[in-house]
Amino acid sequence: MAKNVLMDSETIDRTIVRITSEILEKNKGAKDLVIIGIRTRGVHVAERIANRINKLEKIEPPMGTLDITLYRDDLRRKTEWPKVEKTEIPFSVEDKEVILVDDVIYTGRTTRAALEEIMDFGRPSSIQLATIVDRGHRELPIQPDYVGIKVDTLSSEKIRVHLEETDGKDEVIVLQG
Amino acid sequence: MTFERKHILGLEELSAEEITLILDTAESMKEVSTRDVKKVPALRGVTVCNLFYEPSTRTRSSFEIAEKRLSADVLNFTLSHSSVSKGETLLDTARNLEAMGASVIVIRHPMSGSPWLLARELDSSIINAGDGSHEHPSQALLDLFTIREIKGKIKGLKVVIVGDILHSRVARSNIWGLSKLGAEVRVVGPPTLIPQYIESAKAKTFYNLEEAIEGADVIIMLRIQMERQESVYFPSLREYSRFYGLTREKLIGAHKDVTVMHPGPINRGIELSSDIADDASSVILDQVSNGIAVRMAMFYLVASAGRNQ
Numbered sequence: 148m149a150k151n152v153l154m155d156s157e158t159i160d161r162t163i164v165r166i167t168s169e170i171l172e173k174n175k176g177a178k179d180l181v182i183i184g185i186r187t188r189g190v191h192v193a194e195r196i197a198n199r200i201n202k203l204e205k206i207e208p209p210m211g212t213l214d215i216t217l218y219r220d221d222l223r224r225k226t227e228w229p230k231v232e233k234t235e236i237p238f239s240v241e242d243k244e245v246i247l248v249d250d251v252i253y254t255g256r257t258t259r260a261a262l263e264e265i266m267d268f269g270r271p272s273s274i275q276l277a278t279i280v281d282r283g284h285r286e287l288p289i290q291p292d293y294v295g296i297k298v299d300t301l302s303s304e305k306i307r308v309h310l311e312e313t314d315g316k317d318e319v320i321v322l323q324g
Numbered sequence: 325m326t327f328e329r330k331h332i333l334g335l336e337e338l339s340a341e342e343i344t345l346i347l348d349t350a351e352s353m354k355e356v357s358t359r360d361v362k363k364v365p366a367l368r369g370v371t372v373c374n375l376f377y378e379p380s381t382r383t384r385s386s387f388e389i390a391e392k393r394l395s396a397d398v399l400n401f402t403l404s405h406s407s408v409s410k411g412e413t414l415l416d417t418a419r420n421l422e423a424m425g426a427s428v429i430v431i432r433h434p435m436s437g438s439p440w441l442l443a444r445e446l447d448s449s450i451i452n453a454g455d456g457s458h459e460h461p462s463q464a465l466l467d468l469f470t471i472r473e474i475k476g477k478i479k480g481l482k483v484v485i486v487g488d489i490l491h492s493r494v495a496r497s498n499i500w501g502l503s504k505l506g507a508e509v510r511v512v513g514p515p516t517l518i519p520q521y522i523e524s525a526k527a528k529t530f531y532n533l534e535e536a537i538e539g540a541d542v543i544i545m546l547r548i549q550m551e552r553q554e555s556v557y558f559p560s561l562r563e564y565s566r567f568y569g570l571t572r573e574k575l576i577g578a579h580k581d582v583t584v585m586h587p588g589p590i591n592r593g594i595e596l597s598s599d600i601a602d603d604a605s606s607v608i609l610d611q612v613s614n615g616i617a618v619r620m621a622m623f624y625l626v627a628s629a630g631r632n633q
Contacts, residue, residue, distance in 0.1 A: 228627075231352040
């Protein structure tokens with residue numbers, strides 16, 4: 148399988164710095180921000196954004212973790228149901244600016260599930276989406292607010308965001324199917 | 325691992341890995357009950373029927389809440405106002421429910437083995453909510469879940485089950501589950517209420533309560549089922565209580581952090597002295613709320629495996 152490196156570790160670092168600055172600019176600081184990462188890799192990207200916010204604003208934004216398994220729209224079609232991991236949102240989202248973080252946005256279905264799940268925790272004043280990669284092919288009317296890199300891909304290609312926390316190395320690669 | 329069973333009938337047939345997967349899934353499910361909106365859409369469009377041939381408000385309510393938290397449609401069928409009283413057989417009733425669209429049937433029945441009959445004859449997933457004096461898997465799973473939550477593990481623990489082992493499906497399921505997960509299981513009660521073959525199920529038998537709870541980490545008290553005491557297994561309740569009721573003095577030999585559990589409802593002053601019952605009440609309430617999470621996990625796993633067959 149041919150492999151193409153889209154981003155290396157330095158590029159990923161810079162991207163997170165830029166995304167964080169955009170978040171702070173748009174929300175005029177970090178006062179009402181909460182960060183929620185979608186399992187698995189979105190959680191680590193979310194942690195990095197939260198650390199960066201802490202560095203810049205001296206505020207530790209509340210961090211949550213979302214497992215969207217119970218909200219998937221393809222459960223009824225899947226032959227093998229994924230293992231349910233824990234959702235942990237140990238704070239109120241009521242009237243907060245929620246920054247929802249994932250590694251890749253593709254069809255938009257994961258985001259849809261995540262939006263629905265967050266709403267079950269309360270009524271935030273807004274939900275904004277940040278992703279490292281936007282690879283197109285949306286099937287729902289959902290767009291990210293903060294994007295690391297936008298790439299045109301074929302449906303047959305696979306985009307993999309590898310992070311040190313889970314894969315031992317930071318890089319974004321394209322695999323030709 | 326993935327769960328490949330369409331039914332959950334008893335702990336005797338589950339492997340340690342399967343039991344652990346149910347407990348892990350329950351841990352994720354527990355969080356749902358702490359939310360503003362206590363409901364997730366996972367089982368939308370699935371109809372679950374609770375078919376109860378024995379009165380049980382507690383277990384049935386727990387199953388019903390679990391079903392509703394997963395967004396399933398719920399159909400309740402209880403003995404008093406169903407066609408059972410009109411002479412219909414179990415299988416005919418269940419087939420009717422299936423024709424109404426139920427794809428999961430939760431059954432409680434006084435005859436041991438009846439859930440297996442339904443599992444063999446129907447297309448639906450079957451969950452055993454207690455069959456005769458045979459198995460009560462959801463109760464044992466929630467006990468295991470609660471023990472794991474409090475002690476951080478199950479392997480190596482000394483667990484004592486006290487009381488009417490003979491008639492208790494909770495005891496049977498717990499013995500299977502605990503021994504599979506590596507606990508040392510002891511049972512204690514009057515000789516007339518301990519079945520003969522129990523040693524083969526990997527439980528050590530005692531007839532003296534103090535000896536049995538020596539060094540115990542967990543004590544599971546069984547309810548004396550007044551409704552089953554029509555034939556005489558012990559001379560009097562007072563005598564039973566004197567020998568097998570748990571009091572502060574009898575607890576001295578147990579581990580200092582011993583956890584006392586009870587499936588409820590408690591007969592205060594009989595199985596547990598009132599002060600022990602008060603101490604144990606927080607654990608007993610934990611057991612109740614854990615029961616919902618465990619049952620949600622059972623539904624999720626069974627519904628997922630049911631799709632493949």
